[in-house]
Amino acid sequence: MALTQQDIDQEIAAERAAYGKRIADGAPVEHQPRRDYAPYRSSVLRHPKQPPVAIDVAQDPELVELFSPAFGERDITEIDNDLTRHHRGEPIGERITVSGRLLDRDGRPVRGQLVEIWQANSAGRYAHRREQHDAPLDPNFTGVGRTLTDDSGHYRFTTVQPGPYPWRNHVNAWRPAHIHFSVFGSAFTQRLVTQMYFPNDPLFPYDPILQSVTDDAARQRLIATYDHGLSVPEFSLGYHWDLVLDGPNATWIEEGR
Amino acid sequence: MTKIDTSRPESVLPTPSHTVGPFYGYALPFPGGGDIAPVGHPDTITVQGYVYDGEGNPLPDALVELWGPGPDGRVPTTDGSMRRDPSTGGHLGRNGVQFTGWGRIQTDADGHWYARTLRPGARGRSAPYLSVCVFARGLLVHLFTRIYLPGDRAALAADPLLAGLAEERRDTLIAQDGGDGTYRFDIRLQGEGETVFLEFR
Numbered sequence: 252m253a254l255t256q257q258d259i260d261q262e263i264a265a266e267r268a269a270y271g272k273r274i275a276d277g278a279p280v281e282h283q284p285r286r287d288y289a290p291y292r293s294s295v296l297r298h299p300k301q302p303p304v305a306i307d308v309a310q311d312p313e314l315v316e317l318f319s320p321a322f323g324e325r326d327i328t329e330i331d332n333d334l335t336r337h338h339r340g341e342p343i344g345e346r347i348t349v350s351g352r353l354l355d356r357d358g359r360p361v362r363g364q365l366v367e368i369w370q371a372n373s374a375g376r377y378a379h380r381r382e383q384h385d386a387p388l389d390p391n392f393t394g395v396g397r398t399l400t401d402d403s404g405h406y407r408f409t410t411v412q413p414g415p416y417p418w419r420n421h422v423n424a425w426r427p428a429h430i431h432f433s434v435f436g437s438a439f440t441q442r443l444v445t446q447m448y449f450p451n452d453p454l455f456p457y458d459p460i461l462q463s464v465t466d467d468a469a470r471q472r473l474i475a476t477y478d479h480g481l482s483v484p485e486f487s488l489g490y491h492w493d494l495v496l497d498g499p500n501a502t503w504i505e506e507g508r
Numbered sequence: 509m510t511k512i513d514t515s516r517p518e519s520v521l522p523t524p525s526h527t528v529g530p531f532y533g534y535a536l537p538f539p540g541g542g543d544i545a546p547v548g549h550p551d552t553i554t555v556q557g558y559v560y561d562g563e564g565n566p567l568p569d570a571l572v573e574l575w576g577p578g579p580d581g582r583v584p585t586t587d588g589s590m591r592r593d594p595s596t597g598g599h600l601g602r603n604g605v606q607f608t609g610w611g612r613i614q615t616d617a618d619g620h621w622y623a624r625t626l627r628p629g630a631r632g633r634s635a636p637y638l639s640v641c642v643f644a645r646g647l648l649v650h651l652f653t654r655i656y657l658p659g660d661r662a663a664l665a666a667d668p669l670l671a672g673l674a675e676e677r678r679d680t681l682i683a684q685d686g687g688d689g690t691y692r693f694d695i696r697l698q699g700e701g702e703t704v705f706l707e708f709r
Contacts, residue, residue, distance in 0.1 A: 294647070298698060304704055305706075316708060320584075430533065439589050471510070
């Protein structure tokens with residue numbers, strides 16, 4: 252029998268209840284999703300059953316994972332962070348400016364690092380050949396951008412508001428509108444791929460991918476804030492989204508953590 | 509919520525990870541992503557393998573990133589892995605001479621990946637290895653592992669990570685020698701022969 256939204260809702264509620272019980276029993280806050288989150292069906296066969304093996308980075312400051320690959324000006328072009336200028340014409344949709352800071356766990360800016368984004372067009376269609384959703388493609392929008400953070404850790408993109416789109420996790424499954432982010436820190440241990448959402452999306456409670464982050468406060472950190480100060484007059488609406496990278500880096504060792 | 513107040517350390521909490529999804533293929537991979545070794549370098553090795561799920565089926569939509577030191581053990585600080593062409597906006601690829609140490613490869617329709625890179629040198633207390641980060645549709649948080657190269661038994665035996673593992677699990681981290689500088693390294697996300705994945709603290 253086909254899975255319904257109701258089936259998935261019940262599983263999401265059960266996962267939330269299980270997390271609530273873990274917290275009540277004294278377990279730590281879970282900032283990250285669990286890899287075995289069954290409401291997202293694709294995770295079932297793609298998560299390890301064995302616990303990860305811990306590496307205490309303080310034991311060896313020479314680990315290559317404590318360093319990060321380098322990216323520079325020649326890895327990007329001037330308009331890579333303006334997704335509305337990658338074709339001859341203007342893409343269809345509401346123009347937006349998305350900006351924020353890339354920080355480490357100590358709140359320090361991550362400077363000069365690569366931020367890559369990709370997204371659906373305003374109709375909810377990816378420019379990917381395996382995409383089966385029959386919403387229109389936009390010949391003036393690919394939906395891929397990249398940039399380097401500046402000296403204060405800031406990044407900035409100009410793009411169009413992505414549309415929500417259906418997928419086949421269960422009957423009538425829809426993803427809330429989102430932008431995919433891929434970022435590097437000052438250590439490879441801080442590598443992060445995630446998704447940014449827009450405020451007040453009515454699809455949030457139904458989406459097993461967003462709900463895989465069972466901690467309420469952690470889930471809120473995936474949602475951008477509308478920022479009128481970032482909106483550009485006569486041009487775009489502004490959204491602010493800061494990212495904080497998990498994982499140790501070399502400064503943790505210097506400070507003896 | 510998503511403006512982080514850095515003057516309040518208790519509010520600086522990590523951004524959760526999400527899956528890379530199915531549609532990154534036109535965004536993240538780039539031409540020459542696995543051709544990490546400078547052209548004609550004598551220390552070039554080829555590493556290749558499959559990524560499998562819990563039923564032993566290969567993943568046609570996994571993304572593998574490699575990061576490793578040069579043969580002298582030094583960590584590269586050179587950019588230019590994904591050089592762009594300012595005139596066309598397209599990809600120029602690497603310059604063929606400099607070693608950035610980092611590469612990115614999407615598995616093909618058969619779930620296979622390969623990369624040509626330089627044989628890593630030893631650093632610190634570890635036997636030589638390449639760091640690996642795996643992403644996939646269905647994988648909510650990426651997975652770190654390592655590719656150790658076979659050969660130097662003493663170095664492998666003394667490696668702090670490998671020394672702490674049962675033999676069967678340890679062997680999932682050591683590539684198989686295919687001769688002529690080629691190595692096979694399969695990544696099993698789940699089940700029998702599950703690869704050892706790492707958590708850095």
